[in-house]
Amino acid sequence: MGRVVVVTSGKGGVGKTTSTAAIGAALAQTGQYVCVVDFDVGLRNLDLILGAERRVVYDFINVANGEAKLAQALIRDKRVDTLYLLAASQTRDKDALSEEGVARVIGELREMFDWIICDSPAGIERGATLAMRHADQAIVVTNPEVSSVRDSDRIIGLLDSKTLMAERGERMEKHLLLTRFDAGRAARGEMLSVDDVLDILSIPLLGIIPESEDVLRASNLGSPVTINSAVSAPARAYQDACRRLAGEIVPMVIPGQKRPFFARLFGRRAA
Protein backbone atom coordinates (compact mmCIF):
# COMPACT_ATOMS: atom_id res chain seq x y z
CA MET A 1 0.00 0.00 0.00
CA GLY A 2 1.57 3.24 -1.12
CA ARG A 3 1.85 6.45 0.82
CA VAL A 4 0.23 9.54 -0.64
CA VAL A 5 2.13 12.76 -0.07
CA VAL A 6 0.79 16.14 -1.17
CA VAL A 7 3.24 18.92 -2.00
CA THR A 8 1.36 22.15 -1.39
CA SER A 9 1.99 25.76 -0.43
CA GLY A 10 -0.86 28.19 -0.95
CA LYS A 11 1.42 30.71 -2.60
CA GLY A 12 2.40 30.20 -6.22
CA GLY A 13 5.91 30.01 -7.56
CA VAL A 14 7.62 28.83 -4.37
CA GLY A 15 8.93 25.52 -5.71
CA LYS A 16 6.18 22.92 -5.45
CA THR A 17 6.65 21.40 -8.90
CA THR A 18 10.44 21.60 -8.69
CA SER A 19 10.34 19.90 -5.29
CA THR A 20 7.86 17.25 -6.39
CA ALA A 21 10.15 16.29 -9.27
CA ALA A 22 13.34 16.44 -7.20
CA ILE A 23 11.94 14.45 -4.29
CA GLY A 24 10.15 11.97 -6.56
CA ALA A 25 13.34 11.33 -8.49
CA ALA A 26 15.48 11.04 -5.35
CA LEU A 27 13.08 8.49 -3.82
CA ALA A 28 12.95 6.51 -7.07
CA GLN A 29 16.74 6.43 -7.20
CA THR A 30 16.68 4.39 -3.98
CA GLY A 31 14.79 1.70 -5.87
CA GLN A 32 11.27 2.45 -4.64
CA TYR A 33 8.35 2.76 -7.06
CA VAL A 34 7.27 6.40 -7.21
CA CYS A 35 4.46 8.08 -9.14
CA VAL A 36 4.34 11.85 -9.35
CA VAL A 37 0.87 13.22 -10.13
CA ASP A 38 0.20 16.68 -11.55
CA PHE A 39 -3.02 18.16 -10.10
CA ASP A 40 -2.59 21.53 -11.80
CA VAL A 41 -5.17 21.03 -14.54
CA GLY A 42 -4.91 23.66 -17.26
CA LEU A 43 -1.51 24.96 -16.18
CA ARG A 44 0.50 21.78 -16.10
CA ASN A 45 4.23 22.03 -15.45
CA LEU A 46 5.35 18.74 -13.98
CA ASP A 47 5.72 17.17 -17.41
CA LEU A 48 8.05 20.02 -18.49
CA ILE A 49 10.23 19.74 -15.39
CA LEU A 50 10.59 16.01 -16.02
CA GLY A 51 11.25 16.45 -19.73
CA ALA A 52 8.22 14.34 -20.64
CA GLU A 53 6.10 16.96 -22.39
CA ARG A 54 6.31 15.28 -25.79
CA ARG A 55 5.24 11.91 -24.44
CA VAL A 56 1.88 12.83 -22.90
CA VAL A 57 -0.87 10.90 -24.68
CA TYR A 58 -3.45 10.32 -21.95
CA ASP A 59 -3.71 12.41 -18.82
CA PHE A 60 -5.20 12.38 -15.31
CA ILE A 61 -8.59 13.63 -16.50
CA ASN A 62 -8.84 10.90 -19.12
CA VAL A 63 -8.22 8.26 -16.48
CA ALA A 64 -10.52 9.88 -13.90
CA ASN A 65 -13.36 10.02 -16.44
CA GLY A 66 -12.77 6.45 -17.51
CA GLU A 67 -11.66 7.39 -21.02
CA ALA A 68 -8.29 5.66 -20.61
CA LYS A 69 -6.70 3.11 -18.37
CA LEU A 70 -4.12 4.15 -15.81
CA ALA A 71 -1.44 2.02 -17.49
CA GLN A 72 -1.96 3.92 -20.75
CA ALA A 73 -1.54 7.29 -19.05
CA LEU A 74 1.49 6.58 -16.86
CA ILE A 75 4.74 7.84 -18.40
CA ARG A 76 7.90 6.08 -17.30
CA ASP A 77 10.99 8.23 -16.79
CA LYS A 78 13.85 7.42 -19.19
CA ARG A 79 16.58 8.00 -16.62
CA VAL A 80 15.15 6.35 -13.47
CA ASP A 81 13.02 3.35 -14.32
CA THR A 82 11.03 3.25 -11.08
CA LEU A 83 9.77 6.83 -11.58
CA TYR A 84 6.43 7.40 -13.32
CA LEU A 85 4.44 10.54 -14.18
CA LEU A 86 0.67 11.01 -14.39
CA ALA A 87 0.35 14.30 -16.25
CA ALA A 88 -2.50 16.80 -16.07
CA SER A 89 -4.55 18.05 -18.98
CA GLN A 90 -3.56 21.37 -20.47
CA THR A 91 -6.75 22.01 -22.41
CA ARG A 92 -9.27 21.61 -19.63
CA ASP A 93 -9.49 23.21 -16.19
CA LYS A 94 -9.79 22.20 -12.55
CA ASP A 95 -13.56 21.79 -12.64
CA ALA A 96 -13.09 18.85 -14.99
CA LEU A 97 -11.72 16.72 -12.15
CA SER A 98 -14.42 14.87 -10.23
CA GLU A 99 -14.04 13.76 -6.60
CA GLU A 100 -15.02 10.18 -7.35
CA GLY A 101 -12.64 10.02 -10.32
CA VAL A 102 -9.74 11.29 -8.23
CA ALA A 103 -10.56 8.88 -5.39
CA ARG A 104 -10.60 5.96 -7.79
CA VAL A 105 -7.31 6.87 -9.46
CA ILE A 106 -5.54 7.42 -6.13
CA GLY A 107 -6.85 4.05 -4.99
CA GLU A 108 -5.39 2.35 -8.06
CA LEU A 109 -2.10 4.16 -7.64
CA ARG A 110 -1.84 3.03 -4.02
CA GLU A 111 -1.89 -0.58 -5.20
CA MET A 112 0.92 -0.05 -7.69
CA PHE A 113 3.40 2.34 -6.07
CA ASP A 114 5.34 2.83 -2.83
CA TRP A 115 5.04 6.61 -3.00
CA ILE A 116 2.44 8.79 -4.73
CA ILE A 117 3.51 12.42 -4.74
CA CYS A 118 0.76 14.88 -5.64
CA ASP A 119 1.87 18.22 -7.03
CA SER A 120 -0.82 20.66 -5.89
CA PRO A 121 -1.72 23.81 -7.78
CA ALA A 122 -1.37 27.15 -5.99
CA GLY A 123 -4.37 28.62 -4.20
CA ILE A 124 -6.98 27.32 -1.79
CA GLU A 125 -9.80 26.44 -4.15
CA ARG A 126 -10.91 23.18 -5.68
CA GLY A 127 -7.65 22.17 -7.33
CA ALA A 128 -5.66 22.54 -4.13
CA THR A 129 -8.29 20.92 -1.90
CA LEU A 130 -8.64 17.96 -4.30
CA ALA A 131 -4.89 17.45 -4.34
CA MET A 132 -4.71 17.28 -0.54
CA ARG A 133 -7.89 15.32 0.02
CA HIS A 134 -6.44 11.80 -0.07
CA ALA A 135 -3.02 12.58 1.37
CA ASP A 136 -1.45 10.72 4.29
CA GLN A 137 1.31 13.31 4.67
CA ALA A 138 1.92 16.85 3.49
CA ILE A 139 5.00 18.79 2.47
CA VAL A 140 4.35 22.50 2.83
CA VAL A 141 6.73 24.38 0.55
CA THR A 142 7.55 27.87 1.81
CA ASN A 143 9.90 30.65 0.82
CA PRO A 144 11.36 32.56 3.75
CA GLU A 145 9.33 35.69 3.04
CA VAL A 146 6.21 37.06 4.67
CA SER A 147 3.51 36.47 2.07
CA SER A 148 4.62 32.90 1.45
CA VAL A 149 4.65 32.18 5.19
CA ARG A 150 1.15 33.55 5.72
CA ASP A 151 -0.21 31.59 2.75
CA SER A 152 1.47 28.44 4.05
CA ASP A 153 -0.17 28.99 7.40
CA ARG A 154 -3.53 29.18 5.64
CA ILE A 155 -2.87 25.96 3.78
CA ILE A 156 -1.87 24.24 7.03
CA GLY A 157 -5.25 25.25 8.43
CA LEU A 158 -6.91 23.67 5.38
CA LEU A 159 -4.86 20.48 5.74
CA ASP A 160 -6.39 20.18 9.20
CA SER A 161 -9.94 20.62 7.95
CA LYS A 162 -10.50 19.72 4.30
CA THR A 163 -8.79 16.36 4.04
CA LEU A 164 -10.18 12.86 4.56
CA MET A 165 -7.74 12.37 7.43
CA ALA A 166 -9.03 15.50 9.15
CA GLU A 167 -12.62 14.36 8.66
CA ARG A 168 -11.74 11.07 10.33
CA GLY A 169 -10.34 13.01 13.27
CA GLU A 170 -6.72 12.03 12.58
CA ARG A 171 -3.87 14.48 12.58
CA MET A 172 -1.93 14.65 9.30
CA GLU A 173 1.86 14.63 9.45
CA LYS A 174 2.95 17.95 7.96
CA HIS A 175 6.52 18.83 7.04
CA LEU A 176 7.97 22.22 6.19
CA LEU A 177 10.26 22.47 3.18
CA LEU A 178 11.96 25.83 3.12
CA THR A 179 13.01 26.61 -0.46
CA ARG A 180 14.98 29.38 -2.19
CA PHE A 181 16.81 30.03 1.04
CA ASP A 182 19.53 32.68 0.75
CA ALA A 183 21.67 32.81 3.89
CA GLY A 184 23.23 36.16 3.03
CA ARG A 185 19.89 37.88 2.62
CA ALA A 186 18.59 36.27 5.80
CA ALA A 187 21.63 37.55 7.71
CA ARG A 188 21.02 41.06 6.37
CA GLY A 189 17.40 40.87 7.48
CA GLU A 190 16.06 41.01 3.93
CA MET A 191 14.51 37.58 4.27
CA LEU A 192 13.00 35.74 7.21
CA SER A 193 15.34 33.44 9.13
CA VAL A 194 14.64 29.74 9.63
CA ASP A 195 13.70 30.39 13.25
CA ASP A 196 11.23 33.12 12.26
CA VAL A 197 9.48 30.80 9.84
CA LEU A 198 9.37 27.89 12.30
CA ASP A 199 8.07 30.19 15.02
CA ILE A 200 5.12 31.17 12.87
CA LEU A 201 4.32 27.85 11.21
CA SER A 202 5.19 25.44 14.05
CA ILE A 203 5.52 22.29 11.96
CA PRO A 204 8.65 20.08 11.78
CA LEU A 205 11.31 21.12 9.28
CA LEU A 206 11.92 18.63 6.47
CA GLY A 207 14.73 20.48 4.75
CA ILE A 208 16.22 23.79 3.67
CA ILE A 209 16.87 24.09 -0.07
CA PRO A 210 19.28 26.88 -0.98
CA GLU A 211 18.63 29.31 -3.79
CA SER A 212 20.74 28.10 -6.69
CA GLU A 213 21.17 28.44 -10.44
CA ASP A 214 21.39 24.66 -10.64
CA VAL A 215 17.62 24.45 -10.14
CA LEU A 216 16.78 26.77 -13.02
CA ARG A 217 19.29 25.05 -15.28
CA ALA A 218 17.80 21.66 -14.47
CA SER A 219 14.24 22.83 -15.13
CA ASN A 220 15.18 24.21 -18.53
CA LEU A 221 16.87 20.94 -19.41
CA GLY A 222 13.77 19.00 -18.41
CA SER A 223 15.51 17.07 -15.67
CA PRO A 224 14.93 17.19 -11.90
CA VAL A 225 17.91 18.74 -10.11
CA THR A 226 18.52 15.52 -8.17
CA ILE A 227 19.20 13.72 -11.45
CA ASN A 228 20.81 16.50 -13.45
CA SER A 229 23.31 17.82 -10.89
CA ALA A 230 23.17 15.30 -8.09
CA VAL A 231 26.15 16.75 -6.17
CA SER A 232 24.94 20.36 -6.16
CA ALA A 233 23.84 21.95 -2.89
CA PRO A 234 20.10 21.91 -3.67
CA ALA A 235 20.25 18.30 -4.83
CA ARG A 236 22.01 17.20 -1.66
CA ALA A 237 19.47 19.12 0.40
CA TYR A 238 16.62 17.36 -1.45
CA GLN A 239 18.26 13.99 -0.86
CA ASP A 240 18.52 14.72 2.87
CA ALA A 241 14.86 15.76 2.84
CA CYS A 242 13.90 12.42 1.26
CA ARG A 243 15.75 10.53 3.94
CA ARG A 244 13.91 12.49 6.62
CA LEU A 245 10.62 11.82 4.85
CA ALA A 246 11.36 8.11 5.06
CA GLY A 247 11.87 8.49 8.82
CA GLU A 248 15.64 8.75 9.07
CA ILE A 249 17.19 11.31 11.41
CA VAL A 250 19.54 13.50 9.38
CA PRO A 251 21.19 16.52 11.00
CA MET A 252 19.96 19.78 9.47
CA VAL A 253 22.54 21.98 7.73
CA ILE A 254 21.56 25.59 7.21
CA PRO A 255 22.92 26.47 3.76
CA GLY A 256 25.60 29.16 3.66
CA GLN A 257 26.65 28.74 7.27
CA LYS A 258 29.76 26.71 6.43
CA ARG A 259 32.62 29.17 6.48
CA PRO A 260 34.61 29.42 3.25
CA PHE A 261 38.10 27.89 3.15
CA PHE A 262 40.19 31.08 3.37
CA ALA A 263 38.19 32.47 6.22
CA ARG A 264 38.77 29.28 8.15
CA LEU A 265 42.44 29.36 7.26
CA PHE A 266 42.99 32.91 8.44
CA GLY A 267 40.34 32.87 11.14
CA ARG A 268 38.43 35.83 9.72
CA ARG A 269 34.73 36.14 9.18
CA ALA A 270 33.60 36.20 5.54
CA ALA A 271 32.37 39.60 4.35
Add this chain to the structure above:
Amino acid sequence: MTLHARQQQAISFRGRSLLAFVLTPKAPVATWLAEMDAWLDRSPGFFNEKPVMLEISGLTIDAAAYRALIGDLARRNLRVMAVEGAAPEHLADDLPPMVSSGRPASAAALLDQSANQAARPEPRAEARPAALVIDANVRSGQSICHPEGDVTVIGSVASGAEVIAGGSIHIYGALRGRAMAGVSGAPDARIFCRKLHAEFLSIGATYKAAEHMGSLEGRSIHARLDGMKMHIVVLD
Protein backbone atom coordinates in the same frame (compact mmCIF):
# COMPACT_ATOMS: atom_id res chain seq x y z
CA MET B 1 -16.94 38.17 36.66
CA THR B 2 -13.95 35.93 36.35
CA LEU B 3 -12.73 34.20 39.49
CA HIS B 4 -9.00 33.79 39.33
CA ALA B 5 -8.47 31.88 42.58
CA ARG B 6 -10.60 29.01 43.64
CA GLN B 7 -12.00 29.59 47.13
CA GLN B 8 -13.95 27.04 49.14
CA GLN B 9 -16.99 25.65 47.35
CA ALA B 10 -19.95 27.97 47.87
CA ILE B 11 -23.65 27.32 47.30
CA SER B 12 -24.73 29.36 44.33
CA PHE B 13 -28.19 30.79 43.92
CA ARG B 14 -29.72 31.84 40.67
CA GLY B 15 -33.02 33.42 39.80
CA ARG B 16 -35.49 32.06 37.29
CA SER B 17 -38.87 33.38 36.24
CA LEU B 18 -41.51 31.16 34.73
CA LEU B 19 -44.96 31.66 33.30
CA ALA B 20 -47.49 29.44 35.04
CA PHE B 21 -51.10 28.51 34.31
CA VAL B 22 -53.45 29.65 37.06
CA LEU B 23 -56.52 27.55 37.67
CA THR B 24 -59.36 29.13 39.60
CA PRO B 25 -61.63 26.41 41.00
CA LYS B 26 -65.21 27.53 41.62
CA ALA B 27 -67.84 26.14 43.91
CA PRO B 28 -69.30 23.58 43.60
CA VAL B 29 -65.87 21.92 43.21
CA ALA B 30 -67.34 18.68 41.83
CA THR B 31 -68.89 20.54 38.87
CA TRP B 32 -65.67 22.39 38.24
CA LEU B 33 -63.78 19.10 38.26
CA ALA B 34 -66.25 17.65 35.73
CA GLU B 35 -65.62 20.61 33.44
CA MET B 36 -61.90 20.10 33.90
CA ASP B 37 -62.35 16.46 32.85
CA ALA B 38 -64.20 17.51 29.71
CA TRP B 39 -61.39 19.93 28.88
CA LEU B 40 -58.76 17.23 29.47
CA ASP B 41 -60.68 14.84 27.22
CA ARG B 42 -60.43 17.32 24.40
CA SER B 43 -56.78 18.13 25.09
CA PRO B 44 -55.23 15.21 26.88
CA GLY B 45 -51.85 15.82 28.43
CA PHE B 46 -52.22 19.57 28.01
CA PHE B 47 -50.93 20.31 31.47
CA ASN B 48 -48.12 17.76 31.46
CA GLU B 49 -44.82 19.40 32.35
CA LYS B 50 -46.40 22.81 32.62
CA PRO B 51 -46.24 24.79 35.83
CA VAL B 52 -49.78 24.97 37.32
CA MET B 53 -50.98 27.14 40.20
CA LEU B 54 -54.27 27.46 42.02
CA GLU B 55 -55.98 30.69 42.94
CA ILE B 56 -58.41 30.07 45.73
CA SER B 57 -59.04 33.44 47.32
CA GLY B 58 -62.57 33.39 45.92
CA LEU B 59 -63.29 29.83 47.01
CA THR B 60 -64.71 28.84 50.34
CA ILE B 61 -63.35 25.41 51.07
CA ASP B 62 -62.33 23.60 54.21
CA ALA B 63 -59.02 21.88 54.78
CA ALA B 64 -60.23 18.33 54.07
CA ALA B 65 -62.06 19.28 50.87
CA TYR B 66 -59.01 21.27 49.70
CA ARG B 67 -56.74 18.32 50.34
CA ALA B 68 -59.18 16.11 48.40
CA LEU B 69 -59.13 18.63 45.53
CA ILE B 70 -55.36 18.55 45.36
CA GLY B 71 -55.56 14.75 45.31
CA ASP B 72 -58.17 14.75 42.55
CA LEU B 73 -56.07 17.06 40.44
CA ALA B 74 -52.99 14.90 40.99
CA ARG B 75 -54.88 11.86 39.75
CA ARG B 76 -55.56 13.81 36.57
CA ASN B 77 -51.83 14.41 36.21
CA LEU B 78 -52.17 18.00 37.30
CA ARG B 79 -49.51 18.72 39.87
CA VAL B 80 -50.15 22.00 41.58
CA MET B 81 -46.86 23.63 42.38
CA ALA B 82 -48.09 26.69 44.31
CA VAL B 83 -51.27 28.31 45.56
CA GLU B 84 -52.37 31.94 45.77
CA GLY B 85 -54.91 33.39 48.16
CA ALA B 86 -54.84 30.41 50.50
CA ALA B 87 -55.98 30.59 54.10
CA PRO B 88 -53.75 29.17 56.83
CA GLU B 89 -55.75 25.91 57.03
CA HIS B 90 -54.89 25.22 53.39
CA LEU B 91 -51.19 25.12 54.02
CA ALA B 92 -49.29 22.10 55.29
CA ASP B 93 -46.00 20.36 54.66
CA ASP B 94 -47.49 18.06 52.06
CA LEU B 95 -49.59 20.70 50.28
CA PRO B 96 -48.51 23.27 47.68
CA PRO B 97 -46.76 26.30 49.17
CA MET B 98 -48.26 29.75 49.05
CA VAL B 99 -46.86 32.41 46.76
CA SER B 100 -47.91 36.01 46.51
CA SER B 101 -45.65 37.85 44.11
CA GLY B 102 -47.09 36.64 40.86
CA ARG B 103 -47.76 39.16 38.14
CA PRO B 104 -50.52 38.67 35.60
CA ALA B 105 -49.29 37.49 32.24
CA SER B 106 -51.21 37.00 29.05
CA ALA B 107 -52.55 33.51 28.69
CA ALA B 108 -51.99 33.83 24.96
CA ALA B 109 -48.26 34.23 25.55
CA LEU B 110 -48.35 31.13 27.69
CA LEU B 111 -50.21 29.16 25.06
CA ASP B 112 -47.75 30.26 22.38
CA GLN B 113 -44.92 29.07 24.54
CA SER B 114 -46.67 25.75 25.14
CA ALA B 115 -47.45 25.28 21.47
CA ASN B 116 -43.82 25.83 20.55
CA GLN B 117 -42.71 23.45 23.22
CA ALA B 118 -45.16 20.81 22.08
CA ALA B 119 -44.10 21.14 18.45
CA ARG B 120 -40.41 21.01 19.14
CA PRO B 121 -39.51 19.03 22.25
CA GLU B 122 -37.10 21.22 24.11
CA PRO B 123 -33.67 19.65 23.72
CA ARG B 124 -31.94 18.85 26.96
CA ALA B 125 -29.35 21.60 26.68
CA GLU B 126 -26.01 20.32 27.87
CA ALA B 127 -24.34 22.86 30.07
CA ARG B 128 -22.59 25.07 27.53
CA PRO B 129 -19.03 25.70 28.67
CA ALA B 130 -18.59 29.35 29.46
CA ALA B 131 -14.87 29.28 28.70
CA LEU B 132 -13.42 27.86 25.49
CA VAL B 133 -9.88 26.48 25.53
CA ILE B 134 -8.07 25.88 22.26
CA ASP B 135 -4.97 23.73 22.62
CA ALA B 136 -3.43 24.43 19.20
CA ASN B 137 -2.37 27.32 17.00
CA VAL B 138 -5.11 29.27 15.30
CA ARG B 139 -4.13 29.23 11.62
CA SER B 140 -4.47 32.03 9.09
CA GLY B 141 -8.03 32.27 7.78
CA GLN B 142 -9.56 30.55 10.81
CA SER B 143 -12.10 32.41 12.89
CA ILE B 144 -12.87 31.40 16.48
CA CYS B 145 -16.20 32.79 17.61
CA HIS B 146 -17.38 32.23 21.20
CA PRO B 147 -19.87 34.86 22.36
CA GLU B 148 -20.72 32.92 25.52
CA GLY B 149 -17.54 33.67 27.44
CA ASP B 150 -13.76 33.68 27.62
CA VAL B 151 -11.44 32.15 25.04
CA THR B 152 -8.01 30.78 25.94
CA VAL B 153 -5.57 29.82 23.16
CA ILE B 154 -2.59 27.67 24.11
CA GLY B 155 -0.55 28.57 21.05
CA SER B 156 -0.33 31.46 18.63
CA VAL B 157 -2.93 33.25 16.58
CA ALA B 158 -1.61 33.66 13.04
CA SER B 159 -1.74 36.73 10.84
CA GLY B 160 -5.06 36.59 9.02
CA ALA B 161 -6.83 34.71 11.84
CA GLU B 162 -9.32 36.12 14.33
CA VAL B 163 -10.58 35.33 17.83
CA ILE B 164 -13.98 36.72 18.86
CA ALA B 165 -15.12 36.26 22.46
CA GLY B 166 -18.00 37.45 24.59
CA GLY B 167 -15.59 37.64 27.52
CA SER B 168 -11.82 37.94 27.76
CA ILE B 169 -9.20 36.56 25.41
CA HIS B 170 -6.04 34.90 26.76
CA ILE B 171 -3.34 33.95 24.28
CA TYR B 172 -0.37 31.96 25.58
CA GLY B 173 1.67 32.68 22.49
CA ALA B 174 2.01 35.35 19.84
CA LEU B 175 -1.02 37.32 18.68
CA ARG B 176 -0.45 38.13 15.02
CA GLY B 177 -4.09 38.32 13.93
CA ARG B 178 -7.18 40.02 15.28
CA ALA B 179 -8.65 39.76 18.78
CA MET B 180 -12.13 41.05 19.59
CA ALA B 181 -13.15 40.70 23.22
CA GLY B 182 -16.30 41.67 25.09
CA VAL B 183 -18.54 41.36 22.05
CA SER B 184 -21.54 40.58 24.22
CA GLY B 185 -21.13 43.89 26.04
CA ALA B 186 -19.08 42.94 29.12
CA PRO B 187 -17.07 46.13 29.83
CA ASP B 188 -14.47 44.33 31.96
CA ALA B 189 -13.37 42.00 29.17
CA ARG B 190 -9.62 41.99 28.65
CA ILE B 191 -7.09 40.76 26.12
CA PHE B 192 -3.86 39.09 27.24
CA CYS B 193 -1.07 37.83 25.02
CA ARG B 194 2.58 36.84 25.30
CA LYS B 195 3.78 38.60 22.16
CA LEU B 196 1.90 41.46 20.63
CA HIS B 197 2.05 41.59 16.84
CA ALA B 198 -1.68 42.06 16.47
CA GLU B 199 -3.35 43.48 13.39
CA PHE B 200 -6.33 44.70 15.37
CA LEU B 201 -7.60 44.68 18.96
CA SER B 202 -11.05 45.52 20.17
CA ILE B 203 -12.91 45.38 23.47
CA GLY B 204 -16.61 46.07 23.10
CA ALA B 205 -16.90 48.98 20.70
CA THR B 206 -13.43 50.41 21.31
CA TYR B 207 -10.71 49.32 18.91
CA LYS B 208 -7.04 49.86 18.21
CA ALA B 209 -5.36 49.05 14.93
CA ALA B 210 -1.77 47.91 14.54
CA GLU B 211 -0.41 51.31 13.54
CA HIS B 212 -1.19 52.67 17.02
CA MET B 213 0.59 49.95 18.92
CA GLY B 214 4.09 51.28 18.28
CA SER B 215 6.43 50.61 21.16
CA LEU B 216 4.40 47.67 22.44
CA GLU B 217 5.31 45.50 19.46
CA GLY B 218 6.55 42.08 20.56
CA ARG B 219 5.83 42.71 24.25
CA SER B 220 3.74 40.69 26.66
CA ILE B 221 0.62 42.77 27.22
CA HIS B 222 -2.74 43.15 28.86
CA ALA B 223 -5.38 45.35 27.25
CA ARG B 224 -8.40 46.68 29.10
CA LEU B 225 -11.07 49.33 28.79
CA ASP B 226 -11.13 52.47 30.87
CA GLY B 227 -14.40 54.16 29.95
CA MET B 228 -14.16 54.37 26.19
CA LYS B 229 -10.38 54.30 25.98
CA MET B 230 -8.29 51.19 25.61
CA HIS B 231 -5.25 50.92 27.87
CA ILE B 232 -2.52 48.51 26.92
CA VAL B 233 -0.20 47.64 29.77
CA VAL B 234 3.06 45.74 29.45
CA LEU B 235 3.09 42.65 31.64
CA ASP B 236 6.79 41.87 32.08
